[in-house]
Amino acid sequence: MSKYQKIYVLGAGAVGCYFGGMLARAGHDVTLIGRSERVQAINEFGLEMDCKSFQDVVSIRASDDLSVLEDADLVLLSVKSLDTEKTIKAIASIVPSHAVILSLQNGVANVDIATKWISNSVYAAVVYVATGMLGQRTMKHHGRGELYVGTLQPAKEWDQENLAAICKLFEGAGVPCSIAQHIKKDMWLKFLVNCAYNGISGIGQITYGEMVRVPEIIQQIEHTTEEFLAVARAEGVFISEAEALEANALIATTMVTQRSSTAQDLARGKKTEIDFLNGHILELGKKHGIPVPYNASIYALVKMLEQSKICQSVK
Amino acid sequence: MSKYQKIYVLGAGAVGCYFGGMLARAGHDVTLIGRSERVQAINEFGLEMDCKSFQDVVSIRASDDLSVLEDADLVLLSVKSLDTEKTIKAIASIVPSHAVILSLQNGVANVDIATKWISNSVYAAVVYVATGMLGQRTMKHHGRGELYVGTLQPAKEWDQENLAAICKLFEGAGVPCSIAQHIKKDMWLKFLVNCAYNGISGIGQITYGEMVRVPEIIQQIEHTTEEFLAVARAEGVFISEAEALEANALIATTMVTQRSSTAQDLARGKKTEIDFLNGHILELGKKHGIPVPYNASIYALVKMLEQSKICQSVK
Numbered sequence: 001m002s003k004y005q006k007i008y009v010l011g012a013g014a015v016g017c018y019f020g021g022m023l024a025r026a027g028h029d030v031t032l033i034g035r036s037e038r039v040q041a042i043n044e045f046g047l048e049m050d051c052k053s054f055q056d057v058v059s060i061r062a063s064d065d066l067s068v069l070e071d072a073d074l075v076l077l078s079v080k081s082l083d084t085e086k087t088i089k090a091i092a093s094i095v096p097s098h099a100v101i102l103s104l105q106n107g108v109a110n111v112d113i114a115t116k117w118i119s120n121s122v123y124a125a126v127v128y129v130a131t132g133m134l135g136q137r138t139m140k141h142h143g144r145g146e147l148y149v150g151t152l153q154p155a156k157e158w159d160q161e162n163l164a165a166i167c168k169l170f171e172g173a174g175v176p177c178s179i180a181q182h183i184k185k186d187m188w189l190k191f192l193v194n195c196a197y198n199g200i201s202g203i204g205q206i207t208y209g210e211m212v213r214v215p216e217i218i219q220q221i222e223h224t225t226e227e228f229l230a231v232a233r234a235e236g237v238f239i240s241e242a243e244a245l246e247a248n249a250l251i252a253t254t255m256v257t258q259r260s261s262t263a264q265d266l267a268r269g270k271k272t273e274i275d276f277l278n279g280h281i282l283e284l285g286k287k288h289g290i291p292v293p294y295n296a297s298i299y300a301l302v303k304m305l306e307q308s309k310i311c312q313s314v315k
Numbered sequence: 316m317s318k319y320q321k322i323y324v325l326g327a328g329a330v331g332c333y334f335g336g337m338l339a340r341a342g343h344d345v346t347l348i349g350r351s352e353r354v355q356a357i358n359e360f361g362l363e364m365d366c367k368s369f370q371d372v373v374s375i376r377a378s379d380d381l382s383v384l385e386d387a388d389l390v391l392l393s394v395k396s397l398d399t400e401k402t403i404k405a406i407a408s409i410v411p412s413h414a415v416i417l418s419l420q421n422g423v424a425n426v427d428i429a430t431k432w433i434s435n436s437v438y439a440a441v442v443y444v445a446t447g448m449l450g451q452r453t454m455k456h457h458g459r460g461e462l463y464v465g466t467l468q469p470a471k472e473w474d475q476e477n478l479a480a481i482c483k484l485f486e487g488a489g490v491p492c493s494i495a496q497h498i499k500k501d502m503w504l505k506f507l508v509n510c511a512y513n514g515i516s517g518i519g520q521i522t523y524g525e526m527v528r529v530p531e532i533i534q535q536i537e538h539t540t541e542e543f544l545a546v547a548r549a550e551g552v553f554i555s556e557a558e559a560l561e562a563n564a565l566i567a568t569t570m571v572t573q574r575s576s577t578a579q580d581l582a583r584g585k586k587t588e589i590d591f592l593n594g595h596i597l598e599l600g601k602k603h604g605i606p607v608p609y610n611a612s613i614y615a616l617v618k619m620l621e622q623s624k625i626c627q628s629v630k
Contacts, residue, residue, distance in 0.1 A: 216619065
């Protein structure tokens with residue numbers, strides 16, 4: 001029996017619904033925490049999982065009430081980076097001290113933000129999955145779905161055990177999951193790919209496959225990557241050009257038909273995570289005195305689209 | 316009586332229709348040269364001018380046949396920069412040697428391109444007008460409409476006379492027109508504004524007024540402008556930061572509700588002039604070894620949208 005009996009997924013977006021759904025489908029006790037419309041739809045009709053290898057309607061509990069987390073053993077954190085601080089502050093006095101938190105989020109800031117406000121163990125997961133929500137209760141899975149987990153804090157003796165249990169839990173539910181030897185670097189590699197692809201896919205509302213058919217975009221990605229690597233080095237993360245090239249190439253070939261989460265947010269008139277992607281590189285660039293004009297351009301244009309799309313959706 | 320009896324407008328887009336229409340409305344003999352659908356619509360129903368100060372249907376000749384230019388006295392060149400070379404080559408053996416050509420186009424390359432293929436006098440006009448086409452025969456005028464004309468070649472004795480006659484012609488038709496003392500600099504100032512605003516307006520499909528409400532876009536414009544000024548200096552054009560600031564600010568305040576021609580082209584799935592705007596700065600930057608990452612980013616993203624929009628419109 002898993003040591004994680006009561007599992008909560010904080011943030012019922014596509015990523016939360018995919019991994020929460022996979023665990024629920026394998027028989028685990030999972031509750032999705034999200035906005036009331038989604039909660040209602042999922043409680044009433046179940047979570048529809050339209051996956052690459054199966055279609056299924058999974059019955060899974062959903063709630064918009066954070067107080068249910070009082071019996072949590074494992075919390076999957078899948079809210080937008082924008083909401084990490086607010087969410088962790090809200091649950092800090094609710095979750096039991098033994099509960100373990102696993103961040104499935106984009107960017108490299110979330111674990112530090114969470115650890116600032118809660119004393120529980122917070123682990124990082126690097127997530128590669130192509131998913132999107134269609135309506136309130138349908139999660140469309142386009143491909144991949146593996147997790148790499150690890151600790152960013154100095155490892156304590158129980159960390160290895162917790163991480164091994166997390167891997168066992170997911171593996172048993174059909175989700176490839178392994179402990180990363182260098183989770184920080186893995187996070188930065190994912191972060192790189194997000195900085196290189198997300199904004200551009202959002203600006204063009206186009207798929208990764210379409211993007212890389214444009215020679216000027218290939219160059220834009222190369223320059224964004226060069227700037228990123230310089231900033232990463234200044235932050236003590238050493239990624240070689242070859243590693244960067246490989247990480248970028250992998251996305252273009254394994255997620256051909258995927259639009260970024262930034263693209264999805266913009267299309268819905270929602271705030272994006274761009275402050276935690278190219279915006280974060282801009283901040284770190286300023287901190288270290290490294291010019292990052294290519295990242296800055298992507299950032300500025302996404303901020304513009306964000307504001308004009310939010311205005312449109314308010315109208 | 317004007318020395319320019321037979322006037323032809325090459326390119327019946329919004330700019331050509333505005334200035335051609337103003338001359339025709341004042342009683343001049345004007346023929347618009349354009350694509351057959353537009354030509355047909357204008358010949359049948361007239362050119363509808365929906366201007367800031369008047370609404371009128373102007374009867375004006377239109378043709379899709381270049382051979383009619385054999386009696387031209389004045390040719391207004393208002394095709395896209397992309398089509399300058401092709402168009403001038405096609406009319407070189409048709410227009411009489413006394414005919415004068417006035418380029419109303421964007422960018423700084425057109426007069427040189429034209430002069431390469433034709434021996435007639437080719438003058439430059441710097442155009443400030445906010446216009447757009449609604450359907451085939453309606454030209455919507457949002458504001459401004461003044462011309463600054465001059466010669467980029469070493470001035471010959473008759474140039475001053477020709478330019479004065481052009482000014483008189485336009486002034487008599489209600490179009491403010493003056494001879495610019497420094498036409499090359501004026502062209503580069505317009506070119507600056509095009510490089511600073513057109514691409515971004517196109518990427519966001521938003522007006523100049525909306526753009527400059529986004530702080531990150533103000534910065535993007537500032538950086539694009541810095542790069543532009545360095546390239547201009549290398550090309551022998553000295554624009555001060557204050558002059559640049561003033562030119563940029565003027566657009567944001569006098570063309571608040573305008574979307575750029577780049578935005579209009581993208582919205583219609585047409586090729587834009589971006590190769591002659593930020594793309595030209597990219598080329599000149601390479602030539603002079605000046606890095607222009609902000610211009611390069613705008614360029615790459617417009618090229619991407621161009622290709623995806625063209626694909627959409629073909630579908």
